[in-house]
Amino acid sequence: MAVTVFLTLLGAMLLLGFAAARWRRPDDIHSLEEWGVGGRAFGNWVSWFLLGGTMYSAYTFVAVPALTYGVGAIGFFAVPFAIITTPLAFIFTARIWSVAHRHGLLTPGEFARARFGSTSLGALVALTGIIATMPYVAVQLLALKAVFSTVGVSGEWPLLIAVAMVSLSTFRSGLRAPALLSIAKDILLAWVVLSALLVVTMSSGWGEIFRKAGGYFATTPSPNDGLILNPTGQLGFVTLVLGSALSVFAYPHAVTGMLSAKDRSTVRRNIAASPIYCLVLGLMALLGFFALTEGIRPLDGDLNTVMPQMFQKLFPGWSAGIAYAALGVAALIPAAVMSISAANAFTRSIYRTYLRPAATPPEEARVSRWASLVVKFGALAVILVMQPSYAVDLQLIGGVIILQTIPAVFIGLATGWFDWRALVAGLVTGLVTSLALLWDIQQIGAGGVVVKAHFGGSSMPVGDTGMTVYVGVVALAVNLLVTTVLTLLLRLLRIPPGRDRTTPADYVADADDPMIKRLDEILDGLPARPVGAHARTAGSRSP
């Protein structure tokens, strides 16, 4: 029963993805603006679902409960992290929307280039983004694999078919496919959350669940798990929350969804309402404790299967099928958006900058389409050919290194003070520091045995205090120090900074802004025209 419901729903979803090409069909999908950000025309509702579909992925819904199941309070870090991003996003996403709208930007790399006047900085940011995004796609597919193995559909074929279907629909429809799928996914997900709450209510209730879970954590040998944080664990928790929150503004896929919004108010309204997703995430995280007290055991020791296993044990068959489908689609949507973003980053900051400066809009769209296929099948190859744990390691490293682009893309939104040479030096130092620190982290198993000698986690010990700190934040601090000192030095030596092509007004522009103008160099093939007082004609693509 569960399998039938699951396969039917998943099949229906994939057909929906294909239908998306016809939905709000533009006059011409053969430009990167249409394919890559849905023509920047999504309204309130579509933007809202796409935001949830991208940021709250299956990996989140599978891995976060798996963490609370495994270690308790520390696993809850995703909730404060998600909350902190909302006030930050309210200010910064609106700014990036405006500047991107005025200059026709699609990715953080292009922004860094326009702000600091350096193609190499732009390419470096784009490259870091692509490298960090690839394993992120891979862990989404791992989550999907966990669902498949719980359902009992084993082997590599189902995964291959699902990825092929989604790749084809993305290839055809671009961002429209994941946008339409997000709506369907959220309906399924709402059902899952409500029925899970119902199941918990009909069971012993939260008081009993936490009593049992607390008792369980007290019996484990590890000092770091429990219902609340260990006193020495607080620094690690806070730095992890902070680092993860900042990285949201650096991943290319994170901005893609919001750039597709039709105006500034749509962005602001959506972010004001986005803490609803934090609440859903919080409820999912609490389900990890429920799974623990219900005696759910992961399949083959893979913690990712805890959630699917719980649905199987506690839900009626058809309802479990809906839950699997929700998780499955929640894996495929971010995979699609991430591959689109990584492809755009490649096309705009590398292909167009270095390989074919004269690329036309149709050519850009074509390159992005093929690049998105490469990203998805590359990620699939990683999890099929290599050990799954390898993909998780890469994702961990990706989360740390993407933080190193924060000075250029996030702080860059607030100020253009940094010099691009200093930013490049800071970014490279940050990347090297990240890798060196991560390499040294060991994973210690029960009884003090070293399980993994390298890349054993993302928290590094602080001396002998017993405290830990998130590596990404440490590397970012080194990065910022280098960037600031070098910028000061370059200013003292009176070396002229790169040209900032943005103006303060660009950061508050709205859709009806008659000053819409775009950088000729990164323009979608529109003819160059005078910029300034004489160019005050309405933008050709503003609604």
Place this chain on the structure above:
Amino acid sequence: MARRARANRIWYLLLVPPAVAPLLTPLYNRIEPTVWGLPFFYWYQLMCAVLAMVLITVVHMATRERRHEWQ
């Protein structure tokens, strides 16, 4: 005009509490008091999400730009 811009900026201070509250672990790293059996650690953070929603909505309403104001 300038005074209004400054008044607008003050509204943005309301964004500070939801950004800071989830980071104050010494404040909320405790079990008691529980609500519906949920330890304080968990329901405090869920309340932070509600707080974020309310305050951001207030800021959005208060600082909404009138169209064509720049002209």
